Amino acid sequence: MHxxxxxxxxxxxxxxxxxxxxxxxxxxxxxxxxxxGLGGKRIRPRLALLGCGLNGGAIENAIPAxxxxxxxxxxxxxxxxxxxRADSRRGSPTVHARWNQSVAILSGDVLFAIAYDQxxxxxxxxxxxxxxxxxxxxxxxxxVRIVCEGQAMDLEFEGRTEVTIDExxxxxxxxxxxxxxxxxxxxxxxxxxxxxxxDDAGVxxxxxxxxxxIQDDLLDAVGDPDKFxxxxxxxxxxGKKTWLSILALQKADNxxxxxxxRILQLKENTQDEVNKVINLYFKLGVIDEAQKAVExxxxxxxxxxxxxxGSSYKDEIKALLNQLKTRDT
Numbered sequence: 016m017h018x019x020x021x022x023x024x025x026x027x028x029x030x031x032x033x034x035x036x037x038x039x040x041x042x043x044x045x046x047x048x049x050x051x052g053l054g055g056k057r058i059r060p061r062l063a064l065l066g067c068g069l070n071g072g073a074i075e076n077a078i079p080a081x082x083x084x085x086x087x088x089x090x091x092x093x094x095x096x097x098x099x100r101a102d103s104r105r106g107s108p109t110v111h112a113r114w115n116q117s118v119a120i121l122s123g124d125v126l127f128a129i130a131y132d133q134x135x136x137x138x139x140x141x142x143x144x145x146x147x148x149x150x151x152x153x154x155x156x157x158x159v160r161i162v163c164e165g166q167a168m169d170l171e172f173e174g175r176t177e178v179t180i181d182e183x184x185x186x187x188x189x190x191x192x193x194x195x196x197x198x199x200x201x202x203x204x205x206x207x208x209x210x211x212x213x214d215d216a217g218v219x220x221x222x223x224x225x226x227x228x229i230q231d232d233l234l235d236a237v238g239d240p241d242k243f244x245x246x247x248x249x250x251x252x253x254g255k256k257t258w259l260s261i262l263a264l265q266k267a268d269n270x271x272x273x274x275x276x277r278i279l280q281l282k283e284n285t286q287d288e289v290n291k292v293i294n295l296y297f298k299l300g301v302i303d304e305a306q307k308a309v310e311x312x313x314x315x316x317x318x319x320x321x322x323x324x325g326s327s328y329k330d331e332i333k334a335l336l337n338q339l340k341t342r343d344t
Contacts, residue, residue, distance in 0.1 A: 023061050023064060023065075023331075024057065024061075026064070026074075026075075026078070027057050027060045027061065027064075027081065027085070028057075030060075030078050030081065030082055031051055031082065031085065034082060034086075034129070034133075036048060036129070042114075042118060043118075043121055043122060043125060044122075044125075046110045046113070046114050046118055046119065046122040047122045047125065047126055049110065049113070050089050050092070050093055050110050050122065050126070051086075051089055053104060053105045053107055054105060055105060057085065058195065058198075058335070058339070059081075059084040059085055059088050059194055059195060059198040060081035060082065060084060060085040060198070061081075061335060062084075062195060062198035062199045062202065062220065062332070062335070063077050063080045063081035063084055063198040063199070063201050063202040064077050064078070064081050064202060065199075065202065065328050065331055065332050065335070066198065066199035066200065066201065066202025066203045066206075066216050066332075067080075067202035067203065067205045067206045068202075068206075068326070068327075068328035069199075069202070069203070069206075069216070069323055069326065069328040069329055069332065070202070070203045070206035070207070070208035070212055070216075070323075071206055071207075071208075072202070072205055072206025072207065074202075074328075076142075076205050076206075077201070077202045077205045077206070079133045079134060079136040079137065080133070080134065080137075080151065080198075080201040080202060080204075080205055081198075081201075081202075082130075082133045083130050083131070083133035083134050083155060083201070084130075084158075084194060084197060084198045084201065085130075086126050086127075086129055086130035086133065087126075087127065087130040087155070087158070087159065087194065088194055089126055090123045090124075090126040090127045090130060091162055091166075091194075092104065093109075093110050093111075093119050093122060093123035093126065094119075094120070094123045095166065096109040096110065096111060096112075096119070097111050097116055097119055097120065098166070098170065099253075110122060110123075127159075130155075131155065134148075134151050134152060134155060137151055137205070143205075147204055147205070147207070150204045150213075151201055151204055151205070154197050154200050154201055154204065155197070155201075157193075157197070158193050158194050158196075158197035161188075161189045161193040162189060162190060162193055162194060164189050165185075165186050165187065165188070165189025165190030165191070165193065166189075166190050168182070168185065168186040168189065168190070169186055169190055169256075172186070172255075172256040173254070173255070173256070175256075176276065176280075177261075177264060178256045178261050179261070180258070180261055180262060180265070183256065183257075183258060183261050184225065187224070187225055187228040187229075188221060188224070188225060190228075191224045191225070191227060191228040191231075192220065192221045192222075192223070192224025192225050192227070192228070193221070193224070194224070195220035195221070195223055195224040195227070196216075196217040196218075196219075196220030196221045196224065197217075197220070198220060199216040199217065199219055199220040200213050200216050200217045200220070202216070203216045212323070215319050215320075215322050215323070218315075218316075218319040219316045219319045219320045219332070220316075222312045222313070222315040222316035222319070223312070223313065223316040223336055223339065225312045226308075226309045226310075226311075226312035226313045226316065226339070226340065227339055228258075229258045229305055229308050229309050229312070230309050230339070230340065230342065232250065232257040232258045232259050232305065233259070233302065233305050233306065233309070234342075234343065235247070235248065235249055235250045235251075235257070236248060236250070236251070236259055236293050236296060236302070237293065237302060238343060239343060247289075247293075248286070248289035248290070248292070248293060251278070251279065251284065251288075251289045251292045251293070252284050252289060254279045254280060254281070258305055258308065259296050259301050259302070259305055260275070260279060260292075262299075262301050262304060262305070263275060263292075263295060263296055263299050263301045264276070266299045266300070266301065267295070267299060271295060271299070274291070274295075275292060275295060278291060278292055279292070309340060310340070313336055313337075313339075313340045316336055317333065317336065320332060320333065320336075
């Protein structure tokens with residue numbers, strides 16, 4: 016199968032539609048279907064499929080792995096929205112906003128179980144060794160643990176006045192980048208890749224994930240709200256620690272720092288206050304530096320991707336990375 020954005024999307028959506036979710040209890044599975052129906056970029060399952068093709072495997076064989084990472088990702092979103100007290104995602108009410116927190120927690124929990132169960136396909140298929148089966152499970156559980164650690168760090172940061180860039184990079188490496196790395200690595204394992212190839216695939220995913228999150232921070236501050244799907248300055252309204260706010264605090268003089276901290280620590284901000292912070296980001300050169308950081312991490316991802324032989328799968332991964340780098344949503 017020659018990979019294109021359209022046929023990968025069709026393959027993924029069909030696979031999601033074919034997951035045999037039970038009908039009852041409706042209060043458990045209806046919210047789950049709703050969450051998956053909100054769509055999204057489906058980056059992680061695409062990377063799992065492409066990671067398999069990149070290493071010489073048939074991408075259809077990686078569908079269970081792709082479903083595993085996509086369901087796991089949606090599990091984290093449902094629970095993250097509760098912790099962030101977010102009422103909307105992708106322009107629609109979040110699960111806890113449409114139902115309630117208890118329903119959202121339970122639906123997320125069962126989604127986690129179904130995500131894990133997808134990998135059992137490989138245990139009953141004689142084409143895969145016990146080592147491959149074990150490695151897939153290890154990648155899954157490592158990703159879960161590291162994503163949770165990243166989320167815990169993010170929550171800890173809320174109670175701190177200052178955070179370093181290194182701490183922030185450590186946090187997003189877990190919360191955001193680890194699952195991208197896991198996706199590519201799972202695809203590589205399904206294809207029967209060696210340790211070096213699996214490791215390189217992981218670096219591609221980690222670097223791309225770091226760039227993705229810094230780009231997300233940028234879009235929150237300077238993106239088009241109609242395209243981005245979120246209110247401009249949402250992170251500032253919430254006083255969240257981002258690449259932009261952390262670097263701004265490091266570069267600001269005492270007067271600027273005092274004003275920046277005052278606004279970021281307010282329980283309720285006005286749009287005027289948020290605009291002050293965004294203007295300060297520009298004045299301090301933080302926006303330009305963030306754009307450069309995005310470029311550096313994407314180039315690092317491409318550098319490791321170039322260790323793999325040329326193929327249509329490699330080309331498609333490069334196109335996906337470029338799409339993520341230049342995205343406005």
